[in-house]
Amino acid sequence: MKITGKAIAAGSAVAVLLSTFSLIGASASVDPKKAFPTKPVTLTMWWWGEQEAPGAQAWVDATVAAYKKKRPNVTIKTVLQTTDGLVPGFAAAAAAKSGPDLQYFWGGIYSQQPGWDGQIAPVSDYIPASELKHYINATTELSFQGKIWTAPWYVNPSFPVLARTDILSKYNQKVPKTWTELLKVCDVLSKEGVPTLAGGVKDGWFGGWLYSIIGGQSVTNKDVVAAVVGKQKFTDAKHADWWTRLQETKDRKCWNSDINSLELYQAQQLWKDGKAAMTVVAGPDAPNFANAVGASKVVVMAMPKWSTGQFAGKMGSTSQTIGITQWSKNKEVAADFIMFGHEKAQLDSWYNLTGSMPADDRFDLNSVKDPVKKALFKSALPGAPYLENFIPAQLDADAVFTNVQLVLAGTKTGKAAAADMQAVMERLRKTDRSLVKNFTAWNK
Amino acid sequence: MIKTAPSEYRVTAPRNLGAVFGRVRTSGPFLWILPAGLCVLFIFGYSVFDLVQQSFKYQGDWVGFENFSLVLTDPLFRTAIFHNFLLLFTVPILAVMSFTCAVLLFETRKGMKFYRSAVFLPYILPIPVIGVVFGQLLQLNGALNSALRAMGFESLALDWLGDPKQALWTMSGIIIWKEVGFGTILILARLISIPLETMEAARIDGAGFFRLHLQVTLPQLRAVILFYIINESIVMVSWVFNYVYVMTNGQGGPGNATVVSELYIYRSAFQNNAPELAATAALLLLLATLVFIIGFFRIQRNMSKGVFDD
Numbered sequence: 001m002k003i004t005g006k007a008i009a010a011g012s013a014v015a016v017l018l019s020t021f022s023l024i025g026a027s028a029s030v031d032p033k034k035a036f037p038t039k040p041v042t043l044t045m046w047w048w049g050e051q052e053a054p055g056a057q058a059w060v061d062a063t064v065a066a067y068k069k070k071r072p073n074v075t076i077k078t079v080l081q082t083t084d085g086l087v088p089g090f091a092a093a094a095a096a097k098s099g100p101d102l103q104y105f106w107g108g109i110y111s112q113q114p115g116w117d118g119q120i121a122p123v124s125d126y127i128p129a130s131e132l133k134h135y136i137n138a139t140t141e142l143s144f145q146g147k148i149w150t151a152p153w154y155v156n157p158s159f160p161v162l163a164r165t166d167i168l169s170k171y172n173q174k175v176p177k178t179w180t181e182l183l184k185v186c187d188v189l190s191k192e193g194v195p196t197l198a199g200g201v202k203d204g205w206f207g208g209w210l211y212s213i214i215g216g217q218s219v220t221n222k223d224v225v226a227a228v229v230g231k232q233k234f235t236d237a238k239h240a241d242w243w244t245r246l247q248e249t250k251d252r253k254c255w256n257s258d259i260n261s262l263e264l265y266q267a268q269q270l271w272k273d274g275k276a277a278m279t280v281v282a283g284p285d286a287p288n289f290a291n292a293v294g295a296s297k298v299v300v301m302a303m304p305k306w307s308t309g310q311f312a313g314k315m316g317s318t319s320q321t322i323g324i325t326q327w328s329k330n331k332e333v334a335a336d337f338i339m340f341g342h343e344k345a346q347l348d349s350w351y352n353l354t355g356s357m358p359a360d361d362r363f364d365l366n367s368v369k370d371p372v373k374k375a376l377f378k379s380a381l382p383g384a385p386y387l388e389n390f391i392p393a394q395l396d397a398d399a400v401f402t403n404v405q406l407v408l409a410g411t412k413t414g415k416a417a418a419a420d421m422q423a424v425m426e427r428l429r430k431t432d433r434s435l436v437k438n439f440t441a442w443n444k
Numbered sequence: 445m446i447k448t449a450p451s452e453y454r455v456t457a458p459r460n461l462g463a464v465f466g467r468v469r470t471s472g473p474f475l476w477i478l479p480a481g482l483c484v485l486f487i488f489g490y491s492v493f494d495l496v497q498q499s500f501k502y503q504g505d506w507v508g509f510e511n512f513s514l515v516l517t518d519p520l521f522r523t524a525i526f527h528n529f530l531l532l533f534t535v536p537i538l539a540v541m542s543f544t545c546a547v548l549l550f551e552t553r554k555g556m557k558f559y560r561s562a563v564f565l566p567y568i569l570p571i572p573v574i575g576v577v578f579g580q581l582l583q584l585n586g587a588l589n590s591a592l593r594a595m596g597f598e599s600l601a602l603d604w605l606g607d608p609k610q611a612l613w614t615m616s617g618i619i620i621w622k623e624v625g626f627g628t629i630l631i632l633a634r635l636i637s638i639p640l641e642t643m644e645a646a647r648i649d650g651a652g653f654f655r656l657h658l659q660v661t662l663p664q665l666r667a668v669i670l671f672y673i674i675n676e677s678i679v680m681v682s683w684v685f686n687y688v689y690v691m692t693n694g695q696g697g698p699g700n701a702t703v704v705s706e707l708y709i710y711r712s713a714f715q716n717n718a719p720e721l722a723a724t725a726a727l728l729l730l731l732a733t734l735v736f737i738i739g740f741f742r743i744q745r746n747m748s749k750g751v752f753d754d
Contacts, residue, residue, distance in 0.1 A: 088710070091713070091715065095719070099745075108744035202693060203693035204697060257464070258584035258585050258603065258606065260584075260607065260698050261582070261583040261585075261603055262608030306747060327448065393715070393717075397711070397715060402700055403700075405698040405699050406608060409608055410701070411609070427518065431721060432716075434500060
């Protein structure tokens with residue numbers, strides 16, 4: 001008794017951590033449509049996006065204010081999330097069944113999983129199909145058995161490579177279009193002490209980008225889902241070859257030497273500062289990067305081709321989205337706000353404030369005069385599937401993020417990385433006992 | 445003749461009061477801590493109960509020991525536990541450094557308050573601040589390596605947090621830097637309470653600095669040092685999450701080089717949507733921590749005895 005009592009008290013640190021673990025699956029059923037309420041309503045929106053689309057905060061503030069004028073009884077509180085905190089923050093809220101009414105989700109698996117877990121209500125239950133059909137990428141990544149989980153907000157051309165012609169020409173190099181050309185540029189520039197590509201993988205996210213823009217050249221999203229459910233293997237040549245390509249970039253000294261100790265956004269600064277010839281940036285932010293160094297000196301392009309696959313040389317396209325939480329008591333109001341964000345005034349305002357493309361085909365592309373933006377937007381309509389969004393988030397974090405770090409640190413070969421990815425996937429199929437069923441249903 | 449009260453009155457009243465006071469005397473402390481005890485029992489007891497329950501279920505269905513089998517065969521969990529084990533090696537280093545710092549501070553005549561604050565300062569700094577500062581400082585092209593290169597020590601300019609071979613040891617160094625202040629102050633406080641006569645006697649008998657502190661001071665600090673060792677062992681097993689999270693952006697990288705058991709639990713629960721596996725791993729961690737907790741209380745009891753003996 002003595003020891004037990006003391007142990008419980010002293011083990012409090014562990015117990016505190018665990019007290020929040022009672023994660024629950026909510027019912028997938030949704031309330032029937034109701035008339036728009038006239039009583040005061042307060043909605044909370046947790047969102048992300050200022051990080052990749054600077055100006056998004058201004059748009060959110062302006063749109064909330066404009067909505068208040070339209071619906072005076074509705075107050076919307078907005079909370080900007082951090083990159084690392086977006087997913088865990090929502091997971092904690094879902095465990096407690098309280099938190100935001102509106103939640104930001106990346107596309108694909110990041111929207112599917114909360115839907116499968118009963119944490120969000122399908123927006124298609126609250127937004128008419130006639131409206132949803134205009135939302136770009138809604139059916140590609142976000143639909144599941146006839147429902148659409150979340151509503152696209154803005155398009156993320158994924159992910160453009162930016163090349164600085166001033167730096168390349170300084171060393172008599174041209175913008176590389178193929179993999180072989182890229183490696184040759186790496187050979188020349190590395191001898192001069194200049195990184196061809198600037199990147200940072202300390203925070204992991206860039207690993208997922210590289211998987212999508214290099215790995216996506218030899219497979220389709222159907223192939224990837226087939227490997228997830230066990231019908232193909234991540235060690236098959238078409239899935240595994242990209243790891244070898246990645247190792248080649250390490251061997252040929254394409255990257256900044258401190259890639260493992262820098263976060264992605266810190267590394268991109270090297271490119272802005274003229275210390276690297278090329279980098280990869282978030283689609284919505286690409287025009288800002290280009291304009292920062294002078295658009296005339298920048299070529300916006302897809303990752304140089306190494307494969308003859310269907311999507312080699314093409315830019316991926318995904319939409320960042322907003323979903324309605326299962327526990328929200330005002331789902332109709334939340335849906336109404338989402339639709340308000342897709343009205344012409346808001347679509348134009350989004351473009352004007354962020355310079356990126358709203359995820360709505362009613363946005364007039366002719367109003368875009370900037371050639372960089374225009375080329376970027378067109379590349380996303382329709383773009384290649386964004387591969388990272390079609391694998392389990394845990395596979396992304398436990399196999400892609402980690403192995404990219406190790407390959408770029410030079411402590412693992414591409415072949416070993418592919419084997420590890422397959423091993424993690426096989427293990428995941430055991431631990432997530434609903435995974436195969438959900439992915440199979442999604443892929444139909 | 446003195447009249448006395450009736451025998452039944454005379455005998456029963458004082459005896460009953462004494463019994464009541466006696467009972468109050470023995471059960472009183474328990475009554476005083478009862479509200480707090482119930483509160484603790486409810487909050488932590490419920491959590492532990494819920495934890496045990498979850499670790500035997502999957503999506504509400506009873507699965508027996510399946511979750512335990514999955515966790516124990518997970519290479520990542522084993523890696524995480526191994527890293528916690530490796531971090532235990534920092535504990536003796538911490539103990540030696542804390543003892544050394546405490547003795548040096550004790551022997552310092554001038555500026556003792558300043559040095560004491562300087563040593564203790566890292567301990568009170570918030571871990572996120574430490575994470576950000578060291579994250580910048582220890583980059584491959586960060587301030588530390590720039591300074592090393594400027595001094596001609598190019599070979600010592602390592603990728604401290606970016607190289608999987610060094611990242612955990614770098615993390616250990618940062619943890620030592622922060623935690624040593626606590627040990628120093630703890631040991632110094634006990635050191636100051638040792639009667640000066642003992643030390644004077646040893647000095648008169650010809651004991652030098654090292655002999656004095658190794659053979660006279662150290663034995664008297666045994667209880668407090670043991671307490672510190674157990675406390676830091678618990679820290680290394682179940683309290684290093686913050687360091688790893690802030691310095692690796694919640695990844696435990698590069699690769700899995702700095703994954704520890706708490707990060708495994710956090711990621712399972714909040715990133716990988718596997719609360720049952722998180723609960724199972726947490727239960728295993730709790731059991732491992734209990735070993736140290738039991739040791740902790742035994743040491744504490746011995747230390748109390750030691751204090752009174754002293």
